[in-house]
Amino acid sequence: MSEHHHEATSRRDFLKLGVSVTAGAVVPPVLTACGGGGDAAPGPKETFAEPLNIQSVNGVLDVTLVLSYLTTTLPNPTTNQNQTVTLRNMFGSIPAPTLRVRVGDLLRIKVFNNLPPNPPDPNPTTHLRYHNSTNLHTHGLHVYPDIYPQPFVPPGQDPNAGSPPLVYGDFVVDDPAYGIQPGQTRQYEYRIRDDHPAGTYWYHPHLHGSSAMQVGSGMAGALIIEGPIDDVPQIAAAQERVFVFQSPLYGSDGRLESFAQVASYTTNEPPFLINGVRQPVILMESGSVQNWRFVNAGTFNMLNLSLDRHVLYQYSHDGNPRRTLRPVAPLADNAYWSNPNNAPVPPPSSYPEGVVLGVGGRTNVLVKAGAPGTYQLRTFPIEMGRNKPEAGTVVPGDAVATVIVVDALSPMNLPPEPLPVTPFLAPITDEELAANGGLKRTIVMRVIPAKQPDPPLIDPPPGEWPDWIFQENYPPGANPPKPSQINDKVYALGSAGNAPSQNPGMPTTYIPFQSKKAITQMVALNAVEEWTIVNFNNIRHPFHIHVNPMYVVAVNGKRLAEPYWADTVPLPYNDNTPPPGTNAPATVTSITFRMRFLHYTGRYVMHCHMLVHEDMGMMQGVTVV
Amino acid sequence: MTPPDPDCFDVRAVSCGRDHTLALLASGSVIGWGGDGSGRIPSGDPEYCSTPAPTRAVEVLLREPLAAVDAGAGLSLGVTTRHEVTMWGAHGAGIDGRAGVVAPATPLKVRALSGIRAVAAGEFQCAAIDAAGVLQTWGLNLDGALGRDAPEFESPPGRVAGVPALRAVALGNGYMLALTRDRTVYVWGANAAGQLGLGHLQSVPAPAQVRMPQRVEALAAGASHALALTANGEVLAWGSNNHGQLGRPEPAYATTPTRVDLPERAQAVAAGTYFSLALGNSGRVYAWGWNRHGQLGQGDRDDRRAPVLVQGVERARAIAAGQSHAAALAAEGLYGWGSNVAGQLGAAAAEQARPLRLLATRQQEQRRDV
Ligand SMILES: [Cu+2]
Numbered sequence: 001m002s003e004h005h006h007e008a009t010s011r012r013d014f015l016k017l018g019v020s021v022t023a024g025a026v027v028p029p030v031l032t033a034c035g036g037g038g039d040a041a042p043g044p045k046e047t048f049a050e051p052l053n054i055q056s057v058n059g060v061l062d063v064t065l066v067l068s069y070l071t072t073t074l075p076n077p078t079t080n081q082n083q084t085v086t087l088r089n090m091f092g093s094i095p096a097p098t099l100r101v102r103v104g105d106l107l108r109i110k111v112f113n114n115l116p117p118n119p120p121d122p123n124p125t126t127h128l129r130y131h132n133s134t135n136l137h138t139h140g141l142h143v144y145p146d147i148y149p150q151p152f153v154p155p156g157q158d159p160n161a162g163s164p165p166l167v168y169g170d171f172v173v174d175d176p177a178y179g180i181q182p183g184q185t186r187q188y189e190y191r192i193r194d195d196h197p198a199g200t201y202w203y204h205p206h207l208h209g210s211s212a213m214q215v216g217s218g219m220a221g222a223l224i225i226e227g228p229i230d231d232v233p234q235i236a237a238a239q240e241r242v243f244v245f246q247s248p249l250y251g252s253d254g255r256l257e258s259f260a261q262v263a264s265y266t267t268n269e270p271p272f273l274i275n276g277v278r279q280p281v282i283l284m285e286s287g288s289v290q291n292w293r294f295v296n297a298g299t300f301n302m303l304n305l306s307l308d309r310h311v312l313y314q315y316s317h318d319g320n321p322r323r324t325l326r327p328v329a330p331l332a333d334n335a336y337w338s339n340p341n342n343a344p345v346p347p348p349s350s351y352p353e354g355v356v357l358g359v360g361g362r363t364n365v366l367v368k369a370g371a372p373g374t375y376q377l378r379t380f381p382i383e384m385g386r387n388k389p390e391a392g393t394v395v396p397g398d399a400v401a402t403v404i405v406v407d408a409l410s411p412m413n414l415p416p417e418p419l420p421v422t423p424f425l426a427p428i429t430d431e432e433l434a435a436n437g438g439l440k441r442t443i444v445m446r447v448i449p450a451k452q453p454d455p456p457l458i459d460p461p462p463g464e465w466p467d468w469i470f471q472e473n474y475p476p477g478a479n480p481p482k483p484s485q486i487n488d489k490v491y492a493l494g495s496a497g498n499a500p501s502q503n504p505g506m507p508t509t510y511i512p513f514q515s516k517k518a519i520t521q522m523v524a525l526n527a528v529e530e531w532t533i534v535n536f537n538n539i540r541h542p543f544h545i546h547v548n549p550m551y552v553v554a555v556n557g558k559r560l561a562e563p564y565w566a567d568t569v570p571l572p573y574n575d576n577t578p579p580p581g582t583n584a585p586a587t588v589t590s591i592t593f594r595m596r597f598l599h600y601t602g603r604y605v606m607h608c609h610m611l612v613h614e615d616m617g618m619m620q621g622v623t624v625v
Numbered sequence: 626m627t628p629p630d631p632d633c634f635d636v637r638a639v640s641c642g643r644d645h646t647l648a649l650l651a652s653g654s655v656i657g658w659g660g661d662g663s664g665r666i667p668s669g670d671p672e673y674c675s676t677p678a679p680t681r682a683v684e685v686l687l688r689e690p691l692a693a694v695d696a697g698a699g700l701s702l703g704v705t706t707r708h709e710v711t712m713w714g715a716h717g718a719g720i721d722g723r724a725g726v727v728a729p730a731t732p733l734k735v736r737a738l739s740g741i742r743a744v745a746a747g748e749f750q751c752a753a754i755d756a757a758g759v760l761q762t763w764g765l766n767l768d769g770a771l772g773r774d775a776p777e778f779e780s781p782p783g784r785v786a787g788v789p790a791l792r793a794v795a796l797g798n799g800y801m802l803a804l805t806r807d808r809t810v811y812v813w814g815a816n817a818a819g820q821l822g823l824g825h826l827q828s829v830p831a832p833a834q835v836r837m838p839q840r841v842e843a844l845a846a847g848a849s850h851a852l853a854l855t856a857n858g859e860v861l862a863w864g865s866n867n868h869g870q871l872g873r874p875e876p877a878y879a880t881t882p883t884r885v886d887l888p889e890r891a892q893a894v895a896a897g898t899y900f901s902l903a904l905g906n907s908g909r910v911y912a913w914g915w916n917r918h919g920q921l922g923q924g925d926r927d928d929r930r931a932p933v934l935v936q937g938v939e940r941a942r943a944i945a946a947g948q949s950h951a952a953a954l955a956a957e958g959l960y961g962w963g964s965n966v967a968g969q970l971g972a973a974a975a976e977q978a979r980p981l982r983l984l985a986t987r988q989q990e991q992r993r994d995v
Contacts, residue, residue, distance in 0.1 A: 430817070430826050435877035437867045437899060438818025438826075438849045440799045442749050442767060448727060458728045492727070519699065522948065522964075524899065524915065527867065530817055532767050534777075557767070557777070588765070588778045625917050 022108075023062035027053050027100075044404045048280040050242060051221060052093060055100035062108040063099070065091040067115055067134060067205075067219070074248055075278035077271040085254035087217040088115060088132070090205065094276045095244040095297065096221030103198055103227040103422075107190040111136050113180045124466035127176035127209035128259045128615065134214060135179045136188055137172050137206035137546070138223055139360060140319040140567040142197070142424070143190040144169035145547045145624075146602025170546060173603045173621065176209035193599070195424040197549070197565070198227025199319030200293040200362040202244075208619065212299055212611035216249040216262045218276075220297040227422070229321045234415035238291040238366060241282070245272045245357075245400070247298045262299065263470065263487075263612045267384055267395045269301050274401055282377075282403045284369035287411030292365050296357040299611050301395045302540065302570060304382040306330050306354030307403060308375035313366040313414060314355055320425055320549055320565035323418040325366065328355050352380050358542035358570030360609035366414055369405045377401040385538040385573045393539065393573075425565050428528060428551045428594040436528035436596075441521060445543065445571065445608060445618060446536040448490040458490055470616055491608070491618040520621030521606075523597050532592045535571040541613065543591065544568040545606035545622070550593035557590060568609055569593075597624050633985045639954045641897070641947030642696030643748070644967035645714075648682070648959055648984065653690020653706060656682040658983070659969030662701040662714030662746075682971060682984070685713060686731055696947070697746025697796070702753075703732070704744055710735040710753055712746075737781050747796035753782065758790025758806055768815040769830025770799045788832045797846035797896075803832065808840040810853065818849040819880030820864030826880065837861070837882065845946070847896030852903075853882065858890025860903050868899040869930030870914030887911055887932050897946035897963075903932065908940035910953050918949040919978025920963030926978065935962075937980040950977075958982040 054063060070089035073082040090096045101107050115132040123129050148167045168188045180186045204220040205211060222242045230236060247269045250256045274280050284290060292312075296303050306312065306328065313325040331352050355363055376399040385393030448457050450469045458468065470487050523529065530553070533543045544567060553563045556572060572589040607619035635651035645659030657663035663683065685701075691711070693704040700714030713732035726733060735753075738761065743754040750764035750771065761782035762771040772785040788811045793804040800814030800821060811832040812821040819826055822835040840856040850864030850871060861882040862871040872885035885903070888911075893904040900914030900921060911932040912921040919926055922935040935953070943954040950963030950970060960980040961970040973981045 434818045434826050434865070435867065437865045438820070438878060439865070439898070440768065440815045440817055440849070442765060442799065444749070444765075446727075457726050522898075524868070524917065534765065534767070536778075587776050590767070590777070 020064045021054060021062070022064065023057060023060040024054050025057050027055055043406070044281065044283060046281055046283045047277060048241065048282045048401065049275050049277050050098070051095050051244060051275055052097035053100060053242075054097050056102060056105045056107070059102075059104065060106050060108070061099060061101050062106075064110040064112060065096070066112045067091075069115065070094070074276065075273065077273070077278050080278075083250075083254055085248070085250050087248065087250060087254075087256055088214055088219060089217065090214075090219035091221065094218035094248060095246055096203070096219065098222040098224060098242050099203065100224045100226065101192055103192055103196050103225060104194045105192050107138075107192060109136060109188045109190075109203075110185060111180055111188065112185045113182050115182045117182045123259065125259075125470055126467055128470070129209075130176050130179070130207065131210050131213055131257070131259075132182045133176070133179040133207055133210060134205040135172055135174050135186070135207045136203060138170050138188075138190055138201060138203050139544070140199075140201040140362070140549070141170060141190060141223070141225075142193065142547060142549065142599070144600045144602060145171060145604035146600075147171050148189070169600075169602065170604065171602075172206040172208075172546070172605060174207055176207060179207040179210075192225060193424075195422045196225060196227070197320045197422050197425055198225050198229045199316045199321055200224055200242075200295060200364055201319045202295050202297055202362065204297065209615050212262045212615045213256060213259060215297070215611050216299045217256050218246050218248040220244065220246065220295075222293065222295050224293065225319065228420040229315075232415045232419060234289065234413050235291055235366070237412060238289040240291040240293065242293045242295070243274050243401075244295045244297050245274060245303060246276070247272050247301065249299070259470065259612075259615070266300055267393060269298065271398045272298065272301070272303070272379070272400055279399060280401050282401055284367075284403060284405050285408030286369050286372050286405050287408050289366055289368045289412040289414060292367060293362065294355070294357060294365065295362045296359050298359050300359055302359065302382050302384055303357040304351075304354045304380040304395075305357070305377065305400070306352065306380060307367060307377050310367055310370055310375065310403075312355050314363055315366060315419060316362070316364040317564050317566045318362050318549070318568055320567075321364075321419060321421050322564070323421050325414065325417060325419075328365075351382060354378070354380055356382065356570075358540065358568055358609065360542055360544050360568040361566075361570075368412070368414060369403075369408070372405050372407055375403045375405065377403055383573070384540045386575050425549070427563065428553075428596065433528050433530060433594060436526065437524065439527060439529045441529060441531045442534060443521075443531060443606070443620065444492070444534045444536060445541045446492050447539075447613075448492055450490055468617075489616075491613045491616040520603075520623050523622060523624045525597060525601050525624050527597050528594065529597070530592060530594050532590050533569075533571060534588045534590045535574060536588055538574050539610075540570040540573050541618070542568055542570040542609040543606070544609045545595075546604040547600060547622075548595050548597055550595055552591060552593045554592035555590070557592070601625055633987045634959075635987045636954055636959050636984065638694060639943055639945045639952045639959060640694055640696040640701075641945040641950055641952050641969070642701065642746070643698035643948045644950075644964070644969050645696055645701070646945075646947065646950070646952055646961060646969045646983075647685075647694050647696045647701060649691060649694045653687075653692065655685040655687060655691055655694055655703065657685055657696075657701070658682050658971045660967035661699040662696055663969070687711065688732065693743060695744050695746045697751070698748035698948075700746055702735075702744040702746040702751060704741050704753075708739060708741050708756070710738045710741050710744055712751075716749075735782070743793055745794045745796045745801075748798070750796055750799070750801070751782075752794045752796060752801060754791050754794060758792065760785040760788060760791050760794060760803060762801070768799045768828040770801065770814040772801060772813040772830070772832055774830070785832060793844065795844045795846035797851065798848045800846065802844040802846050802851055804841060804844050808842065808856065810835045810837055810841050810844065812851075815849075818865035818878045820846075820849050820851050822851060822863040822880065822882050824880045835882070843894055845894040845896040845901075847901065847946070848898040848948070850896060850899070850901070852885075852894040852896050852901055854891055854894045854903075858892065858906065860885040860887055860891050860894055862901065865899065868915035868928045870896070870899045870901050872901065872913045872930070872932055874930040885913075885932060888934075893944055895944045895946035895951070897951065898948045900946065900949070900951075902944045902946050902951055904941055904944045904953070908942065908955070910935040910938050910941050910944055912951070915949070918964035918966075919976045920946075920949045920951050922951065922962040922978065922980050924978050926976070935980060952983075953980065954986065956986070958986050959984040
């Protein structure tokens, strides 16, 4: 295995960046013909910045990534100034580097947690005390989810030399008090199958109780799996850009040091940055086609993307390619949205729909540059719940990037349909479902108020109350005293736990709504099942399940004309008022998907990708046996 | 309620939930093992213990004695001797409707139900039959699982129309099987593996009668397959067959009842996730289907696509199947086997592939009092 350095990047720079490459190559993004002319060149300047790009060589990408505090500057969208921040950071940059492999490759990531020891934290909710412990999740990958039963010996190494440490698949079922603790190292390994969907994925920490703070600090990067779709000549010829949308959270001191801080945001999160840049400028040549990969790596807000006077041709849902291009047309008249920083919030019925991405979602789009001019890439306002002004359920509109189209030479073409799609994503028919068990499951996503109605809906055992909820008025003396929208509620996914309670006579605690004790769906390997995820709340909880993609067949019980494959789906919100004294609606909303449980046994999770909700218990286990 | 004998129990009935096990004692008290719904609730002082902590059973802190009990997924339903319904465990949709408690510390009375003779608990659906044979259902009405025209989230129990007077009801994953007093079978709900036995794969939102070759004496609903015991002791099976739970290698699923080949006539049937049990007239127990957790009691984890004898349980008089564990009530003991990941089999191994005696049981006079 050779070390490959781009000439501009020395090994010392890698270490400074918090990443070193054992196998693979750092490849700078392609410079645009018109934007790479250097500072002295006349005309508009491109300010769009690609993350560092590290790709596999000879089928292997083997990197060591370091977690530590990073002091850097970020554009503060609220003040429009650069601000010095000191945040927990993954791999030395916000966002983390783009990791790029090809179907069939071996991806190895060694995570070294160089954060300081967990400071004493009086948070009564014990699992929220481990801000500096971590782990890693490869979001959307169909890979082995558990700890490898035998230590894996890399090719070319003597299997009998020493006893290698455990090797982890996409394993996140850690106890919050453990994970990768400060000072520890964990070796992850992902063997990407030849039939793995080619597309855009991402990676981020996933330790229950610290995931919102860490992803909210910007600890996330794109993970790209290339495959047959990328060999389609028109796509191969298109310049590619990776857009990691993030909304780093920090106080006026530039730090994020408590769960209450991250829990204090909902749709009032700061506007998105793209690859750490606020409203970057993108240059395109008229008639050229570019290939854009969008990643919503935020913690709460959805995106609703549209490019002025340009069609966005969507060709994937999350990492899963589509057979056809889905054209998402711009508005005929953008005047209404022309004041991006003060976009008005009109009645919800008039919100236009662009390319919608829930938090955690990704998509690939092709865009063909039109006439020379200046255009905005916008996110239109989007309802994340029934639009009540006081509820803060609408994400305001925003201009997230500026696209400047300049005169050009050679027009390019969009690819012909159908696009190549792996047989792994073949539709799941009624017949296939019936022949493989035909099991149906129901999963309920529900926020349960802990004190209302009277009598309350939950009745925690004595002494366990603090571990069920994030409490009002924590931290003591906090200003404002109620630190967040999420306090005094239980975040539940599904029904009761399947772990026994403490009393009498059992050595474990009850806490049925926390992940370690939450119910675990036991699934037979090779089963094909149909699950309905039910939403009891007026918020679009984004449902995400690890390891196997979902074939979404119905929304609110209505079969879709065009089912699609995805791994993160924002549920519809409830649009009716709960009867007095209850917090549950008279009707519920839902999505229904089919799933093949193929190739891998082991333990993993499903959860709400509003990571504050996840940290508070909106998560359930899945064990494939 | 008198405390049971610490060494020997007069067990009247056994029920297995997703990951818990309940035994109804002659005194009307209930003891349980395993996850939520087992009665493992805080405080209280168990009156007995024949096996050491932490694997012993606990007594459910009931306010009054029960005449019948059914273990569901994380929750349990009981019928009191006064024919009311009580419920314990936890339930994400609300135990008693949308204002209902999701995780009570002590058993609750389900409002609006009286004169009840039989109950059945699923995960998000529940059912109760009263003295007149009227069925009431409540919970989430997905795939027509409540068998009546109700919103997806129906709060109070409501009557299922279009069925004759009922004797029994069984719940699978999102579907129900009902046995009428004149021994016919009605079905509704999810049907993705043909488990309604109607010859197709579509969900059915209201009761539909299944054509049966003979009168049916008992029904069992697995996760996605169904069993019927006929008047002459034959066992019929339909629905999913991905692990041989229909007792034959082919087809992969059956949308109409097929006969299971057993070495003797049966007196009871039970079904879990992809596996089946039958109790022979001799008191022997037979098992077939999925065996990943040893739930066929064969000492291994290999599936069986035809019935096999469960060794080590003699003179059984009742059987029960959970998600992937099983129990049999025999003359001298209550036995369990299969998955014990949630402690639902007490001191058994995590995957208990042979029957293990959970309790000694007392010889008892044959008496039916429900
Ligand atoms: Cu949520």
